[in-house]
Amino acid sequence: MNSIPELNPTWFQRAADYQARLTMPTGALGRLLELGRQLCAVQETLQPRTEPAAVLVMAADHGVSEEGVSAYPTEVTGQMTANFLRGGAAINVLAKRQGARVLVVDMGVQQPISPQAFAGQVEWVADLAVARGTHNFVKSPAMTMEQAEQALAAGRRIVAERLAPAGMRVLALGDMGIGNTTSASALTTALTGQPVAAVTGRGTGIDDAGWKRKVALIEKALERHFSQRGNRIEPMEALRAVGGFEIAGLAGAALEAAGRRMIVVLDGFISSVAGLIAVRMAPAARGYMIAAHRSVEAGHTAILQTLDLNPLFDLGLRLGEGTGAALALNLIHSAADIMRDMGTFEKAGVSGRGK
Amino acid sequence: MNSIPELNPTWFQRAADYQARLTMPTGALGRLLELGRQLCAVQETLQPRTEPAAVLVMAADHGVSEEGVSAYPTEVTGQMTANFLRGGAAINVLAKRQGARVLVVDMGVQQPISPQAFAGQVEWVADLAVARGTHNFVKSPAMTMEQAEQALAAGRRIVAERLAPAGMRVLALGDMGIGNTTSASALTTALTGQPVAAVTGRGTGIDDAGWKRKVALIEKALERHFSQRGNRIEPMEALRAVGGFEIAGLAGAALEAAGRRMIVVLDGFISSVAGLIAVRMAPAARGYMIAAHRSVEAGHTAILQTLDLNPLFDLGLRLGEGTGAALALNLIHSAADIMRDMGTFEKAGVSGRGK
Numbered sequence: 001m002n003s004i005p006e007l008n009p010t011w012f013q014r015a016a017d018y019q020a021r022l023t024m025p026t027g028a029l030g031r032l033l034e035l036g037r038q039l040c041a042v043q044e045t046l047q048p049r050t051e052p053a054a055v056l057v058m059a060a061d062h063g064v065s066e067e068g069v070s071a072y073p074t075e076v077t078g079q080m081t082a083n084f085l086r087g088g089a090a091i092n093v094l095a096k097r098q099g100a101r102v103l104v105v106d107m108g109v110q111q112p113i114s115p116q117a118f119a120g121q122v123e124w125v126a127d128l129a130v131a132r133g134t135h136n137f138v139k140s141p142a143m144t145m146e147q148a149e150q151a152l153a154a155g156r157r158i159v160a161e162r163l164a165p166a167g168m169r170v171l172a173l174g175d176m177g178i179g180n181t182t183s184a185s186a187l188t189t190a191l192t193g194q195p196v197a198a199v200t201g202r203g204t205g206i207d208d209a210g211w212k213r214k215v216a217l218i219e220k221a222l223e224r225h226f227s228q229r230g231n232r233i234e235p236m237e238a239l240r241a242v243g244g245f246e247i248a249g250l251a252g253a254a255l256e257a258a259g260r261r262m263i264v265v266l267d268g269f270i271s272s273v274a275g276l277i278a279v280r281m282a283p284a285a286r287g288y289m290i291a292a293h294r295s296v297e298a299g300h301t302a303i304l305q306t307l308d309l310n311p312l313f314d315l316g317l318r319l320g321e322g323t324g325a326a327l328a329l330n331l332i333h334s335a336a337d338i339m340r341d342m343g344t345f346e347k348a349g350v351s352g353r354g355k
Numbered sequence: 356m357n358s359i360p361e362l363n364p365t366w367f368q369r370a371a372d373y374q375a376r377l378t379m380p381t382g383a384l385g386r387l388l389e390l391g392r393q394l395c396a397v398q399e400t401l402q403p404r405t406e407p408a409a410v411l412v413m414a415a416d417h418g419v420s421e422e423g424v425s426a427y428p429t430e431v432t433g434q435m436t437a438n439f440l441r442g443g444a445a446i447n448v449l450a451k452r453q454g455a456r457v458l459v460v461d462m463g464v465q466q467p468i469s470p471q472a473f474a475g476q477v478e479w480v481a482d483l484a485v486a487r488g489t490h491n492f493v494k495s496p497a498m499t500m501e502q503a504e505q506a507l508a509a510g511r512r513i514v515a516e517r518l519a520p521a522g523m524r525v526l527a528l529g530d531m532g533i534g535n536t537t538s539a540s541a542l543t544t545a546l547t548g549q550p551v552a553a554v555t556g557r558g559t560g561i562d563d564a565g566w567k568r569k570v571a572l573i574e575k576a577l578e579r580h581f582s583q584r585g586n587r588i589e590p591m592e593a594l595r596a597v598g599g600f601e602i603a604g605l606a607g608a609a610l611e612a613a614g615r616r617m618i619v620v621l622d623g624f625i626s627s628v629a630g631l632i633a634v635r636m637a638p639a640a641r642g643y644m645i646a647a648h649r650s651v652e653a654g655h656t657a658i659l660q661t662l663d664l665n666p667l668f669d670l671g672l673r674l675g676e677g678t679g680a681a682l683a684l685n686l687i688h689s690a691a692d693i694m695r696d697m698g699t700f701e702k703a704g705v706s707g708r709g710k
Contacts, residue, residue, distance in 0.1 A: 023438055024445055025426065025559040029678065030651070030671025071380065071708045079705040083378055088698025090379055096696075097689050204380040205708070296385070313668040315686075316385025323384065330685040331670075334452050341451075343443025350434040353426045353560070 004258045007041040007287040015040035021344040025353075031312065035290065035335035042261055042288055043169075050263065050336040053170035053329050054101040054163055055322040056253055057084060057091060058155070058246035060108035061133030063142065064221075065179030069214045071205045074133075077178045078111035084176070084321070087119025091174055091321035096121060098329040100172065105158060107151060108133055108245035125162070128154040130245045137186065137242045138221045148239040148248050155252025159260065170263040170332060172292075173250050173271035174322020178204075181297060184273045186218045186242035188299040190226060190233040191276055192306050199299030201269070201318075218242075235277040250274035255281060258288040263332065267325035268295035268317060272303045279307060292328035293317055359613045362396040362642040370395035376699040380708075386667065390645065390690035397616055397643055398524075405618065405691040408525035408684050409456040409518055410677040411608055412439060412446060413510070413601035415463035416488030418497065419576075420534030424569045426560045429488075432533045433466035439531070439676070442474025446529055446676035451476060453684040455527065460513060462506060463488055463600035480517070483509040485600045492541065492597045493576045503594040503603050510607025514615065525618040525687060527647075528605050528626035529677020533559075536652060539628045541573045541597035543654040545581060545588040546631055547661050554654030556624070556673075573597075590632040605629035610636060613643035618687065622680035623650035623672060627658040634662060647683035648672055 015037040020026050027033060039048035059081045065074045083089045084104045095102045105125040106113060110133040115124065130151050134142035143151070163171060177183075181203035188199040196218045202211055225241035226233055233241075239248050251274040254264045258278070266272045266289055278285045291309035294300060296318040304311060312331055317324045345352055370392040375381050382388060394403035414436045420429045438444045439459045450457045460480040461468060465488040470479065485506050489497035498506075518526060532538075536558035543554040551573045557566055580596035581588055588596075594603050606629040609619045613633070621627045621644055634641045646664035649655060651673040659666060667686055672679045700707055 022445075023435065023443060024674050028559070028672070028674035029445060030673065032670060032672070032682075073706055076706050079703070080378065083698060083703045083705055086698070086703070088378060088703050090377075090384060090693060090697055093692045093696045094689055097685070097692050204383070312670070315387060315667070317383070317387070318385065319379050319383035327387075327686065327689060330452070331682065334449055334682060337448045337452050338445060341448045342445055343438060343441070348434070348438045348441070348443050350438055351428055351431050 004282045004284040006284045011041035011044055012037045015046060018046050022342045023345055023348050023350050029338060032331065032335045032338060035332060036339045039263065039336050040339065042263055047340045048336045050170045050333050052101065052166065052168055053098065053172065054103055054168050055091060055095045055172040055174050055326050056103050056158065057174035057176060057322050058105045058107045058249045059176040060245035061110040062177055062179030062183055062244050063134045063136035064138060064182050066136055067138060067217055069182045069217065070178045070203055072178050074178050075111050077176060078109045078113050080176050081106065081109055082113050082115050085115035085118055085122055085124055087122060089321060090319055090323050091326060092119055094323050094326040098326055100326060100329055103162060105249065107154065107249045125158060134244055138217050141225065141241050142243050143240055145236065145240050148236055148243065151245045151248035152252035155249035156256040159253050159256035164260050168262060170265060170329065171253065171257045172265040172267065172322050172325035172329060173254065173274065174267050174325060175246050175250065175270040175320045177244055177246050180244050180246065180270050182214055182218060183242055183244045183247060184270050185299050186221055187238050187273050188302055189222055190238040190242060191235065191280065192302055193232055194302050199302050201297035201299060235280040239277065247274045251277040254278040255285055258285040262288065264289045265325040265328055266291050267322045268320055269297035269300040270320055272300055276303050276307055290328065290332065293324035359637045359639040361639045366396040366399055367392045370401060373401050377697045378700055378703050378705050384693060387686065387690045387693060390687060391694045394618065394691050395694065397618055402695045403691045405525050405688050407456065407521065407523055408453065408527065409458055409523050410446060410450045410527040410529050410681050411458050411513065412529035412531060412677050413460045413462045413604045414531040415600035416465040417532055417534030417538055417599050418489045418491035419493060419537050421491055422493060422572055424537045424572065425533045425558055427533050429533050430466050432531060433464045433468050435531050436461065436464055437468050437470050440470035440477055440479055441472055442477060444676060445674055445678050446681060447474055447477065449678050449681040453681055455681060455684055458513065458517060460604065462509065462604045480513060489599055493572050496580065496596050497598050498595055500591065500595050503591055503598065506600045506603035507607035510604035511611040514608050514611035519615050523617060525620060525684065526608065526612045527620040527622065527677050527680035527684060528609065528629060529622055529680060530601050530605065530625040530675050532599055532601050535599050535601065535625050537569055537573060538597055538599045538602060539625050540654050541576060542593050542628050543657055544577055545593040545597060546590065546635065547657055548587055549657045554657050556652035556654060590635040594632065602629050606632040609633035610640060613640040617643065619644045620680040620683055621646050622677045623675055624652035624655040625675055627655055631658050631662055645683065645687065648679035
């Protein structure tokens with residue numbers, strides 16, 4: 001594994017010193033300045049650049065969806081993936097506004113995807129799928145350890161071979177997978193020890209009875225896989241037992257991106273679980289991460305607390321696809337612009353504080 | 356006064372019905388969809404457009420600043436206004452990222468502004484200044500009723516003569532004025548009846564002693580101007596006694612913009628006080644308003660509650676200039692993009708909910 005450089009605290013201080021010279025009361029842009037300092041530390045410059053940026057959407061199916069844990073049928077994973085390729089999904093629309101590239105990766109979608117027309121901004125990676133969906137983790141492990149490693153490596157390859165050569169500076173993570181909030185909730189309990197009911201939400205919109213069944217299934221699965229092992233499970237082991245190929249792939253992508261000093265933008269519950277897996281494997285990755293938003297999914301808050309990341313906004317989003325992360329790109333670009341393009345008190349001839 | 360059309364509730368319902376057909380679980384984009392419905396109702400279409408957008412920054416001085424209520428000297432109002440014109444301020448940088456025009460208006464700056472070089476995106480209106488700053492409202496009314504009316508009319512003219520003819524669809528409000536949080540806090544107590552200490556913050560960054568003096572001065576002024584009149588003061592009367600030319604101008608701009616079915620984006624404390632003044636004069640204006648963010652200034656929350664507006668984000672901003680409103684433009688544009696450009700379940704061949 002590439003080593004991920006720890007951020008140098010000197011750069012946070014240099015950035016703060018420089019920000020104090022910009023023509024505004026000290027600290028008056030709040031979290032935008034906090035973002036700016038992080039960008040400076042990641043890139044080791046006072047003139048950070050955040051373009052080009054890409055949204056990496058990884059799609060895979062989940063065997064557990066045969067238990068009826070989602071409001072939507074399994075084939076929607078493939079249908080929505082095809083929709084991404086045609087440019088008709090929310091992530092296409094939002095990424096276009098940000099001028100961000102969209103890379104869609106089949107990490108293990110059950111139904112074959114045959115896109116007929118591609119939206120200009122979208123690229124498609126079809127040859128990294130690990131299998132046509134995971135196993136139903138209520139009945140057996142979701143995947144083998146080899147598959148978990150293969151999915152993680154695929155995420156790394158995407159960044160190393162597709163995004164790094166294009167000079168990508170910011171990577172927004174997105175997901176598609178019917179049933180994947182069930183996997184994410186199981187992973188959250190496995191990784192944090194929090195009770196299943198506290199980290200399980202309604203995903204695409206199940207009702208009360210569906211939610212109770214979802215919680216019961218996850219509890220049953222965790223008992224089956226981890227009863228002998230105590231609360232905090234190793235990340236690869238958690239992925240093997242109850243994970244998803246897209247979640248493992250996103251964790252690999254986050255690790256590789258941080259190792260190359262890219263900013264990693266977490267979207268909602270699924271990509272943040274992937275972020276936590278990456279940080280458990282390499283704690284220095286945390287410094288490269290930005291939490292875009294707080295999702296409606298109950299487990300997301302538990303993950304953000306564990307990562308000690310404070311999201312930029314709370315807009316009641318619960319879509320995934322990288323939509324919240326795409327919206328956050330604008331704030332990230334703005335934070336970089338402020339560092340690069342604002343004038344200083346000296347240059348502008350503006351008086352400083354009177355007292 | 357132009358009448359402001361009440362929004363037609365039918366358009367909210369039509370927009371919601373259409374949103375339910377877009378390829379995502381119902382409501383999964385949360386507040387972005389709420390924004391989208393508002394845009395549809397304002398423009399009476401399911402295909403709202405939010406470009407072009409402009410940031411209107413109104414600058415004026417405040418006589419009360421001679422009391423030492425700000426951390427910065429009075430001349431900073433003029434210096435920062437010149438900085439806007441040269442393109443070196445935060446609002447220039449943030450508006451540029453959004454592709455928004457910046458219109459800077461001298462509503463009554465004390466020191467003459469002689470810009471030497473203009474940033475390409477900025478336009479300058481120098482001929483509407485009401486006077487070279489208000490009077491110190493601790494000692495006398497801030498302005499005459501004629502001046503309050505003149506400032507309000509100037510705000511209307513800017514929109515009618517400069518922005519409407521250019522087809523502007525969204526108007527973000529911004530302010531510059533050393534001492535203007537003192538005026539805004541006094542206006543907030545006058546308009547809402549909330550205690551001065553609860554709606555007074557630290558502005559550009561005064562210390563504890565400065566804050567206590569600021570509160571005491573505002574209390575003294577309000578007692579002087581309004582002791583006989585009870586809690587809720589008429590907006591023009593409040594402006595006359597403790598207002599500012601830029602605040603009156605922004606209120607006029609908000610009224611004129613709403614009357615022309617433009618979206619009005621409130622920034623922080625100052626522009627939101629202007630928004631409340633507009634709504635007190637014409638309640639239908641409220642439907643056209645979006646609160647960008649929750650400022651650090653204590654009084655802002657009181658104003659937003661009175662307006663019943665829920666801000667889009669809370670980033671610890673306290674700069675003014677329209678900076679938060681400019682950042683919100685991206686979310687507003689994104690909300691419009693979602694309405695116009697996403698595919699529907701039928702068109703995309705994506706299955707609906709299974710149950």
